[in-house]
Amino acid sequence: MKKPTTTLLTLMLVVAAGQNAFAADLLAVYREASLQDAVYGSAKAQYIAAQERARQDLENARRSAALQTRQAYLGVTSGLAQVKALRQAVASTQLQ
DSSP states (O other), rough: OOOHHHHHHHHHHHHHHHHHHHHHHHHHHHHHHHOOOOOHHHHHHHHHHHHHHHHHHHHHHHHHHHHHHHHHHHHHHHHHHHHHHHHHHHHHHHHH
């Protein structure tokens, strides 16, 4: 006859192994269900769309900042050229 502790230990090992297999099965079922779930799919699609929209908004902001910077630079250089031209005009009228 086996000792009670050996039988109990064997039973505990079998139950533990069964629980691991059961947990793995549950995880597989959860993953499969989440792939087939319409609500989950819709939320995932919205998340992906929001990420893409954020990327596009960032790129648009970068382009807009670059454009505004170029326009401001051109405005300053144009203003400097206009000041230079006006100074020359004043100098030429004073010589006459």
